[in-house]
Amino acid sequence: MTSNQANQGPVFDFSDEQLAVRDAARDFARTYLLPGVIERDETQTFDRELLKKMGEMGFLGMMASPEFGGGGLDTVSYVLAMEEIAKIDASAAVIMSVNNSLVCWGIEKYGSQAQKEKYLSRLTGGEIIGAFCLSEPEAGSDATSQQTTAKDFGDHYLLNGTKNWITNGNTSGVCLVIAQTHEEKKHHGINCLLVEKGWPGFSVGRKENKMGIRASDTHSLMFSDVKVPKENRIGEDGFGFKLAMSTLNGGRIGIAAQALGIASGAFERALDYARQRKAFGKTIFEHQAIQFKLSEMAMRIEAARLLILKAAVLKDQGKDFVKEAAMAKLFASETAMWVTTEAVQIHGGYGYVKEYHVERMMRDAKITQIYEGTSEIQNLVIARALI
Structure with a gap:
């Protein structure tokens, strides 16, 4: 098992194709999304050329059938890619999530052949966004x-x-x-x-x-x-x-993966900062108070990841995943909010300024507790499933 697989845990043995998708998303995010991410947040704009590039790379129709220009990939590959995109730019991730989980999936799952032929190939390639x-x-x-x-x-x-x-x-x-x-x-x-x-x-x-x-x-x-x-x-x-509710169940896996990406991106920045920043003659990572923050951040992120992967696997197997998707979305979004707040705290005053990214991640995290079903609604879905 590679170190990257070890980071994901031994429960899931990812295929070479799934790992390649994850790595491609990571490279894309670092190469194309990271430059300008702060400026896009400030100007509230997303470059059409970036959307086009996302379409060319296959990130806008990952689970759609190749017949309609999609990648034909499984949900696990999709959430691995979503996490990497959201680590860098949560705005790009939600554009990707809506187009994949709600629009493309809804049309392919329930649409007529004529509807698929008319709209899907344009959506998967980024010619239009849904x-x-x-x-x-x-x-x-x-x-x-x-x-x-x-x-x-x-x-x-x-x-x-x-x-x-x-x-x-x-x-x-x-x-x-x-x-x-x-x-x-x-x-x-x-x-x-x-x-x-x-x-x-x-x-x-x-x-x-x-x-x-x-x-x-x-x-x-x-x-x-x-x-x-x-x-x-x-x-x-x-x-x-029924279409809306069914589509949202799958969409919650995508938003959970977005929340996971925000959390893991903030954690990585906090960990790097803690290794470099010195206080009282040693790096702040060497102080137990910071170690405890980072250890709990890592634990919550790993738990969120496992919940998301379980929901994704159940969806790919054609099994009921409603409860698991709600659990994943609820836990991952709560984790994102907590982790990003702690990341700002670890950065101290630097965490409050834009150039260190974590303040943006904290702002981005909040919406994951609200859209595609609030945390309160997820609790209701879980409770109904238990009954």
């Missing part, structure tokens, strides 16, 4: 309360409503929009529609000025009598809510 539109001003954790409507007019729907907190909101070329068609059926009357940017009545609201993942654009999207062809509905009539 967005997943579920949250609304009055429908966050309670996703059943959809106020966006899709009225059925025979051969098309008329879409009206507003979606909030949409990752890739302005840069996306196609959106999966969850909307209510049959209000009397409640969540059984919800549909998922593929909506293209630029269609009449589709407008993009202001960009959110966020605390973290600032290089990833987050917008409100508005729909006013947007005419959506019936062939752009994914699945049978009323299948939209």
Whole structure:
């Protein structure tokens, strides 16, 4: 077993292909994402050329079928790559997560052959980026309360409503929009529609000025009598809510891997700093107080990694992974917040300034406790699974 495998633990014996994917993601992150990561955070922009490069490298359609330009890789390979990307740039990681876990996976799993042929190859190659539109001003954790409507007019729907907190909101070329068609059926009357940017009545609201993942654009999207062809509905009539919940279960593995990457990136920086910084005549790493912080950081990161890998393996085996994905997302996000806070503390005053990166990582970590299901919702999912 190599030293890299030892770092991951003996429970999982990674294949050469999985390790190659991880190493490629690590090289890409260090070569292309690290330069300019602080500037992208400050300017709240993500270079289109970087998106194009991510597509060329295969990071935007990792689990999609090669038939549609995807990598055909397993979930384990995906989370290994996600961790490496998120170590350097959590904004790049969430762009990658949404496109892979929610948009590409949702279309390939539940879409028609025509929908796959029309959209997937463009999404996997980075020609366009996808967005997943579920949250609304009055429908966050309670996703059943959809106020966006899709009225059925025979051969098309008329879409009206507003979606909030949409990752890739302005840069996306196609959106999966969850909307209510049959209000009397409640969540059984919800549909998922593929909506293209630029269609009449589709407008993009202001960009959110966020605390973290600032290089990833987050917008409100508005729909006013947007005419959506019936062939752009994914699945049978009323299948939209089930699609959303199923897709989010897989998406939670991706966000857990993002949180893991943020935590492990902050830990590596804190460890390096502790080895170099001197206080009272010796490196701060030699002080027991710092050693205890670092040992607990390492332990929590390893525990999060194992939970994520378990969920990924279950998903790849076609087994139920709902509880495990919720556990992974909950624990990894809590770990990310705790580890990054401790990383700032270890850096002292230097941790509070941008050039040392850990303050950005702390800001980035917070959102992992909120999106794709808050920590409270994950506890609820776990409890229901136990019952």
